[in-house]
Amino acid sequence: MALPFVRMPLVFRKLCRKREILQQIGEAIALAFGLLLAADADLLEIVTLSLYVSLSATSIACILGLPLGAILAVTRFPGRGPVLVLINALMGLPPVVVGLIVYLHLSRSGPLGFLGLLYTPTAMIIAQTILIAPIVVALSRQVLEDLHLEYAEQFRSLALSARQVIQALLWDGRFALFTVALAGFGRAVAEVGAVMIVGGNIDHLTRVMTTAITLETSRGNLPLALALGIVLLALAMAVTAAVHGLRAGTAGQADA
Amino acid sequence: MRLLTILFLAGLGGAADAEDIILQSTTSTANSDLYDHLLPMFEEASGIRVNVVAVGTGQAIRNAANCDGDVLLVHAKPAEEKFVADGGGVERFDVMYNDFVIVGPQDDPAGIAGLDDVGTALKRIADAEVIFASRGDDSGTHRKERGLWEMAGIDPTPASGRWYRETGSGMGATLNAGIGMGAYVMTDRATWITFGNTQDYRVHVEGDPALFNQYGVMLVNPERCANVRAEEGQALVDWLVSEAGQGAIASHTKRGQQLFFPNARKAK
Numbered sequence: 001m002a003l004p005f006v007r008m009p010l011v012f013r014k015l016c017r018k019r020e021i022l023q024q025i026g027e028a029i030a031l032a033f034g035l036l037l038a039a040d041a042d043l044l045e046i047v048t049l050s051l052y053v054s055l056s057a058t059s060i061a062c063i064l065g066l067p068l069g070a071i072l073a074v075t076r077f078p079g080r081g082p083v084l085v086l087i088n089a090l091m092g093l094p095p096v097v098v099g100l101i102v103y104l105h106l107s108r109s110g111p112l113g114f115l116g117l118l119y120t121p122t123a124m125i126i127a128q129t130i131l132i133a134p135i136v137v138a139l140s141r142q143v144l145e146d147l148h149l150e151y152a153e154q155f156r157s158l159a160l161s162a163r164q165v166i167q168a169l170l171w172d173g174r175f176a177l178f179t180v181a182l183a184g185f186g187r188a189v190a191e192v193g194a195v196m197i198v199g200g201n202i203d204h205l206t207r208v209m210t211t212a213i214t215l216e217t218s219r220g221n222l223p224l225a226l227a228l229g230i231v232l233l234a235l236a237m238a239v240t241a242a243v244h245g246l247r248a249g250t251a252g253q254a255d256a
Numbered sequence: 257m258r259l260l261t262i263l264f265l266a267g268l269g270g271a272a273d274a275e276d277i278i279l280q281s282t283t284s285t286a287n288s289d290l291y292d293h294l295l296p297m298f299e300e301a302s303g304i305r306v307n308v309v310a311v312g313t314g315q316a317i318r319n320a321a322n323c324d325g326d327v328l329l330v331h332a333k334p335a336e337e338k339f340v341a342d343g344g345g346v347e348r349f350d351v352m353y354n355d356f357v358i359v360g361p362q363d364d365p366a367g368i369a370g371l372d373d374v375g376t377a378l379k380r381i382a383d384a385e386v387i388f389a390s391r392g393d394d395s396g397t398h399r400k401e402r403g404l405w406e407m408a409g410i411d412p413t414p415a416s417g418r419w420y421r422e423t424g425s426g427m428g429a430t431l432n433a434g435i436g437m438g439a440y441v442m443t444d445r446a447t448w449i450t451f452g453n454t455q456d457y458r459v460h461v462e463g464d465p466a467l468f469n470q471y472g473v474m475l476v477n478p479e480r481c482a483n484v485r486a487e488e489g490q491a492l493v494d495w496l497v498s499e500a501g502q503g504a505i506a507s508h509t510k511r512g513q514q515l516f517f518p519n520a521r522k523a524k
Contacts, residue, residue, distance in 0.1 A: 108323030108483050118324055200309035218428025219287050220453030
């Protein structure tokens with residue numbers, strides 16, 4: 001761009017940089033649309049795996065976490081306070097740490113190595129489940145405890161068992177719990193540290209959106225990395241929209 | 257929910273096939289698409305599918321020592337020889353080489369452009385206290401770079417955080433960071449040729465024999481790691497050092513340049 005041995009004024013260079021960056025963002029948006037429109041086979045594979053891993057992790061975390069959150073919401077026992085503090089703190093688990101812990105267990109030299117799960121999608125699901133289960137438990141506990149306070153009188157007058165109370169709470173709080181599940185899904189689909197370590201970012205086997213973005217960034221293909229980021233965002237929006245559609249649909253049915 | 261359960265179970269069944277092997281390797285080889293070029297040929301010849309885990313050499317060796325791989329292809333000869341001596345690997349073979357270069361901004365604040373003596377270049381960078389971005393991650397490239405500082409008689413550690421900045425990340429991430437800071441960076445040539453975000457950076461120092469970069473390949477010891485697919489893994493090692501494999505390595509080019517130069521000793 002510049003003649004050799006002639007230094008461009010700094011301001012001019014900065015302006016050039018800025019224009020280049022804007023150009024790169026424009027290039028990324030065009031690339032993202034191009035990739036989506038062409039339904040690129042590799043991209044489709046990566047998107048499918050991302051959805052499969054993160055939706056599986058979210059489902060498992062919800063199956064385990066929602067009842068646990070409900071139990072914590074309605075029961076009182078000694079040591080409950082510290083348990084709640086612990087679960088809330090676990091929401092801040094760094095994905096890399098979860099990845100390392102799962103790696104150490106699933107490694108061939110680890111206690112669960114005989115299962116041969118390292119570098120498989122299943123290992124990634126396990127890691128993401130551990131990562132987001134505390135989020136599901138902590139948030140659902142809060143939501144259901146508030147709901148429980150509201151209905152406590154009624155529950156008492158109906159003389160419901162603890163099990164029935166939990167069932168009623170989970171059902172009545174289902175819309176708020178959808179949002180809890182979405183928070184878990186969002187964390188799962190966006191994390192890269194855990195799946196990178198336990199999945200290994202193996203092409204056609206364990207490569208997901210976030211590890212692909214990391215790879216393209218490390219190759220210096222910034223527009224492509226950004227384009228993949230835009231696709232990931234679109235994916236998260238599609239899932240959220242689907243859940244909202246589901247909510248609207250069931251709410252409509254309930255009204256009818 | 258039922259659909260998800262089915263999907264999940266299907267996924268469990270779809271884990272790695274029996275004929276697959278895992279190659280623990282480095283980012284420099286994977287990022288330059290070497291394996292996209294080599295492995296289809298190997299698969300065609302042998303029917304064996306290879307899954308590549310690309311991490312730094314240090315981590316690759318540790319993963320292999322934990323039995324999490326069948327074959328190891330990295331670039332830090334002393335560490336590789338130690339790995340074999342410790343019983344982690346079977347026999348190490350030289351497979352190919354390329355070289356390291358020092359890249360920097362076009363205006364070259366330390367005045368090292370055109371030097372073919374890496375020691376002098378590092379001294380000038382240290383004297384001028386111009387920012388130098390190091391991998392700082394115990395990778396093959398990082399070990400090499402520390403060795404070069406030592407050879408030049410400079411200890412950059414006290415300057416860590418000032419002009420000597422250790423990113424603790426992969427080659428590409430370090431290049432991105434270095435270019436963002438206007439720093440000099442030592443990189444292997446393959447990564448540099450393939451790298452997209454070069455901005456106004458160029459190669460300033462090259463051609464010193466000290467910048468030689470040797471890659472080695474070895475089978476993870478099946479006697480120590482019962483899960484190692486010795487036959488399939490050894491087939492990959494043998495193929496890489498065979499005439500066919502060496503030719504395949506030589507024919508891999510990016511932007512019109514050959515990235516790796518085969519140098520296995522002639523197969524017996």
